Amino acid sequence: MRVAILRRSPRASFSMDVYADSLVRGLRTVRPTWEILERSPDLGAASARQSNVLAGGRKYYERYWRYPRSLKPLDADIFHVIDHSDGYLGYWLNYYHKKNVVTCHDLINLTQPESFKGRASFPVISLTAWKFAVQGMQTANHVIAVSSHTKKDTVEHLAIASPKITVVPNAVDPRFRSLSQDNVDVYRQRMGLADDTVLLNVGSNNARKNVLTILKVLKSLKHQGLSAQFWKVGADFDLEQKTYIEAHQLEGCTTYLGQPDEEELVRIYNAADILVAPSLYEGFGLTLLEAMACGTAVVAANITAIPEVVGDAGILTDPMDVDAIATAIQNLQSDDHHRDQLVRRGLERVKQFTWEKTAEQVANIYEQVLNQKNAPN
Secondary structure, eight states: OEEEEEOOSTTSOHHHHHHHHHHHHHHHHHOTTSEEEEEOOOOOOOOTTSOHHHHHHHHHHIIIIIHHHHTTTOOOSEEEEOOGGGTTHHHHHHHTTOOEEEEEOOOHHHHOGGGGTTSOSSHHHHHHHHHHHHHGGGGSSEEEESSHHHHHHHHHHHOOOGGGEEEOOOOOOTTOOOOOHHHHHHHHHHTTOSSOEEEEEEEOOOGGGOHHHHHHHHHHHHHTTOOEEEEEEESOOOHHHHHHHHHTTOGGGEEEOOOOOHHHHHHHHHHOSEEEEOOSOOSSOHHHHHHHHTTOEEEEESSTTHHHHHTTSSEEEOTTOHHHHHHHHHHHHHOHHHHHHHHHHHHHHGGGOOHHHHHHHHHHHHHHHHHSOOOOO
C-alpha cells in the first residue's frame, strides 16, 4: 500500500510535527512493506519588504490553491490529512477521486471561539478560513478523533455521523522515561533547588491553558508557607501573567525555561515534582502522558479529554478552583505514599499509549476505507 501523509507546513505546529513524525515511525514499524510518502505546503518565508497583507495572501494562495492542485498527480492508495485545520483538502481529494482520512485533534475554535482572539493578524478572515477548512472533514472517507471528547465535539459541531469517526488516542515517545535519582539530583542542584516543591507546566500560553490560575495557586501556597517553584516550558509568560508575578512578589519562585529540546525536556519532567495542567480545554493532552512516563505526579483539570488520558493516575480538579488545586499539591507534598502510588499508576498507564498501537489502529482504518465501496460521502 502507498500512503500519502499530508502534513502541515514545516514548523507550523510543533504538536502536529510530533504527531506526524511519530505516526510515520509507527506505520513503518507495523507495516514495513508499505510505502509512506510525505507532503506539505511550501508556505515559504515572507520577504522583509512584503507587507503582512502580501505575505498572508501568498500563504493563502499556496495553502488553498497551489498545494491541493499538486496532489492530483500523486499516486497513493490512501491520503491522510494529519490536521483538521487542513480538512479542506478533502474537497479536492474527493474531486480527484482519492480515498482520504483526516485526524481531528480538537475543535476549540468552534466550541470556545473566544479562544481565537489574539492569535491572528486578521482574526475574522483567519477564523472564517479555519471554519471552511474543518468543515471539509465532512467529505472525508473517515475521521480519526484523538479522544472520545473530540469525537463528541465533531459529531455535535460538524454533524458527522458517529460511525464515520474512530477514536485513536495519541501516544508517548519511549524517550520520555524516568531517569536515575542521581541524574535528577544533579539537575536540581544545577537549578539551585533545595527541598522546594517544583510545579511544572508545559505548552503554549493560550488562554485555555489557564496559566494565571497556576500563578494564583503559587501565591496561595507561598502564603501558607510551602516552599514551591513554578517552571514554565514552551511559551513565555504573557504581559498579564508577568504583571501578576510582579504584583505578588513571585519573581523568586517562577522560572521560564524556554523551548528545550526533547532530551532537556525529559530532564525537566524528571526534576519537577508535579505537572500542573488546569486547562479549560484539551482535545487530548500529550504533556500529561509525557509527565507520567517520566515519573512526575499530575494535577490536572477534570474536564474535556483530560480524564481520558489521566485515568486514576493523577488528581483531577475543577480547573478554576484555586483552593482545590493548592490542596491537591499540598497533599502530594506531605504524603509520599500517595504521591508514589500515583507515580506508579502513571508509569503503568502510559504503557497503554504507544505509537505502534496507534499506528496499528490507523493502518486498520486505511484498510477498511480501501475495502469500502465507492459510494458518495
